[in-house]
Amino acid sequence: MAAVRFLLSLSLLLLIITFSFPTLCFSQSDVDALIRFKASFTPGHLINWIPGPGISPCLKKWVGVRCHGKDIIGLHLTNLHLSGTIDVQPLLQLRYLRTISLMRNSFTGPIPLFNKLGSLKALYLSNNQFSGEIPKHYFASMRSLKKVWLNENRFTGHIPESVKHLPHLLELHLEGNHFTGPIPPLQSLNVTSFNVSFNHLEGNIPQSLAKFGVTSFQGNLGLCGKPMTKDCVDHSSPPPSHNQNHTETTGKAKAISDGKVILVATTIFFLLCIVIAFIFSATRRTTKKPDNRGLVSKQSVKDEVLPVQLPPESIHRRSSESNRRSKSGSRREPATKTGVADMVMVNGERGEFRLQDLMKASAEVLGNGVLGSAYKATLSGGLSVVVKRMKWMNRLGKDEFDAELRCFGKLKHCNVLTPLAYYFRKEEKLVVSTYMPKGSLCYLLHGTKDRAHTNLNWPTRLKIVKGVTRGLDFIHKEFASHDLPHGNLKSSNVLLTETYDPLLSDYAFQPLASPCNVAQAMFAYKSPEYVQYQQVSPKSDVYCLGIVILEIMTGKHPSQYLSDGQTGIDIVQWVQTSILENRALELIDPEIASNASSTDNMLRLLEIGAACVESNPDKRLPLNKVITRIEKIS
Ligand SMILES: *[C@@H]1O[C@H](CO)[C@@H](O)[C@H](O)[C@H]1NC(C)=O
Numbered sequence: 001m002a003a004v005r006f007l008l009s010l011s012l013l014l015l016i017i018t019f020s021f022p023t024l025c026f027s028q029s030d031v032d033a034l035i036r037f038k039a040s041f042t043p044g045h046l047i048n049w050i051p052g053p054g055i056s057p058c059l060k061k062w063v064g065v066r067c068h069g070k071d072i073i074g075l076h077l078t079n080l081h082l083s084g085t086i087d088v089q090p091l092l093q094l095r096y097l098r099t100i101s102l103m104r105n106s107f108t109g110p111i112p113l114f115n116k117l118g119s120l121k122a123l124y125l126s127n128n129q130f131s132g133e134i135p136k137h138y139f140a141s142m143r144s145l146k147k148v149w150l151n152e153n154r155f156t157g158h159i160p161e162s163v164k165h166l167p168h169l170l171e172l173h174l175e176g177n178h179f180t181g182p183i184p185p186l187q188s189l190n191v192t193s194f195n196v197s198f199n200h201l202e203g204n205i206p207q208s209l210a211k212f213g214v215t216s217f218q219g220n221l222g223l224c225g226k227p228m229t230k231d232c233v234d235h236s237s238p239p240p241s242h243n244q245n246h247t248e249t250t251g252k253a254k255a256i257s258d259g260k261v262i263l264v265a266t267t268i269f270f271l272l273c274i275v276i277a278f279i280f281s282a283t284r285r286t287t288k289k290p291d292n293r294g295l296v297s298k299q300s301v302k303d304e305v306l307p308v309q310l311p312p313e314s315i316h317r318r319s320s321e322s323n324r325r326s327k328s329g330s331r332r333e334p335a336t337k338t339g340v341a342d343m344v345m346v347n348g349e350r351g352e353f354r355l356q357d358l359m360k361a362s363a364e365v366l367g368n369g370v371l372g373s374a375y376k377a378t379l380s381g382g383l384s385v386v387v388k389r390m391k392w393m394n395r396l397g398k399d400e401f402d403a404e405l406r407c408f409g410k411l412k413h414c415n416v417l418t419p420l421a422y423y424f425r426k427e428e429k430l431v432v433s434t435y436m437p438k439g440s441l442c443y444l445l446h447g448t449k450d451r452a453h454t455n456l457n458w459p460t461r462l463k464i465v466k467g468v469t470r471g472l473d474f475i476h477k478e479f480a481s482h483d484l485p486h487g488n489l490k491s492s493n494v495l496l497t498e499t500y501d502p503l504l505s506d507y508a509f510q511p512l513a514s515p516c517n518v519a520q521a522m523f524a525y526k527s528p529e530y531v532q533y534q535q536v537s538p539k540s541d542v543y544c545l546g547i548v549i550l551e552i553m554t555g556k557h558p559s560q561y562l563s564d565g566q567t568g569i570d571i572v573q574w575v576q577t578s579i580l581e582n583r584a585l586e587l588i589d590p591e592i593a594s595n596a597s598s599t600d601n602m603l604r605l606l607e608i609g610a611a612c613v614e615s616n617p618d619k620r621l622p623l624n625k626v627i628t629r630i631e632k633i634s
């Protein structure tokens, strides 16, 4: 336990002093993304993509760009004499991109990282010169894939195992490569087109694939079983190519395998010990200190841990600075003459602390979001704080940022979390606030299976909904001039006190966010008006409130929170159809549904939630009406 914490603070410190890479900035415009994508390889002269102000690739009918309305849904760059290697990163910008075809070009190198595009449905790379092994887990993040055409390239190694778990796979073409090893059995029952001919595959053909004819498997000397004429000798292992050699080698193989068994057993034993020790420390850690920020989605596990970083020069300066300080005995100063900033306190209610105190504190990673991460730090005085690293708050200069944060520091409302301090550096900002041991609403609803729901009965849930609504109302009054007074209301940004009073955090950040990644960072940009018309308004906060209400009432994790829409359910659609079909009762979380005397009130709250997520903002319930209707429920 102590060791784990020590390691964490050590790694935090190490990362603090390593050099910080400048954060890449992604432009929002599709034009930019396409131009940067094109710049990554060697284009022929056939691509007529010419950027310019106000140009829409869809209206201008750029070669290969497939659109639906003004959304880019496909890139079909077929037979255009393209070569070189491809940078997939710019394509992450194209949120509606579902199909990529680069067939019949001359691309080389390993398979590009198209698996970053989690919602891709079709990938056609046939007839190029891609080579090398495809990583085993390449397809694990591409759960929407239906069509995979990698034929006529130079891929080697095994067919990546992750392909067998693609749930919606319809077409798989791998013919004409140098794949070796067995054919993995495919999970999808709907595969209609399959070809692995002319590789170096071997072993038994999985029964489910036997329905594809001989031509799908021809040209692989080691394959056996139906539909091939060659029977498999031994079902457990690929047949040996030379029978005589087989008998000769069995004795030797057995001796080797006996030795291996012992080795494997020892390794497994040690691995088990490590795993048990890890689980033990992890459970102790989680039961004691829940993941406060509730960034508990599977996605957060994937994202890398990237703690606080300072530029290298600050190490020297900081130490000389602190020497100087301790000699002169001076107290807090926001910024020194050397230009190295310290923590700036914006709210002194919980005492004052400095960057050094944070660095000395034991730290614990709470979660990693797409654009930031959060740590818990316990200061020597006993105060626990959450340090949130904001990689995307780069719009404002130091003075303006300071003014905004000081304004946040003065906010006082029982449902709003007031930040305590901030740290400003050009590339990143840290925002420090009080740690809430109960964690976030998201964590309580979905974080753990057994413990979490026990206290979330109907009165508590109603209290949380009321508190969230009051907090939002307060923020809408305080930041009335903002386009998006809150902008990032979601269950992981609702923290709970010991008495289950909700506190809103991460509000009013829109003016601080750099325009190029504000849409990724803030949940209000997932509202239908932004998705369809790139517009946000205070009404977008009402949409977010609606999602939170429906989430609280159904206990389900909304797919709206995830960029890939893979897990969770489309809560909006589910609620709307259930209400239309008079099945609203089925929506209520079974854990509170037994409270029959309150069913009418629960249904009323569900209806309010549904009225908040109305996709047309003009028809959406205005916030003041939401409040009066919710306050009437008891
Ligand atoms: C297979 O196809 C059927 C009918 O087309 C569809 O209902 C089903 O969901 C599909 N299964 C998978 C796993 O995609």
Ligand SMILES: *[C@@H]1O[C@H](CO)[C@@H](O)[C@H](O)[C@H]1NC(C)=O
Pocket: 175, 176, 194, 195, 196, 197, 198, 213, 215, 216
């Ligand atoms: C599989 O690919 C080979 C080589 O391109 C081709 O000759 C054969 O007809 C294909 N079979 C099917 C069923 O697609």
Ligand SMILES: *[C@@H]1O[C@H](CO)[C@@H](O)[C@H](O)[C@H]1NC(C)=O
Pocket: 242, 244, 245
């Ligand atoms: C046995 O296998 C070796 C290679 O491992 C090969 O050179 C040899 O020809 C084989 N012997 C027979 C009898 O097939």
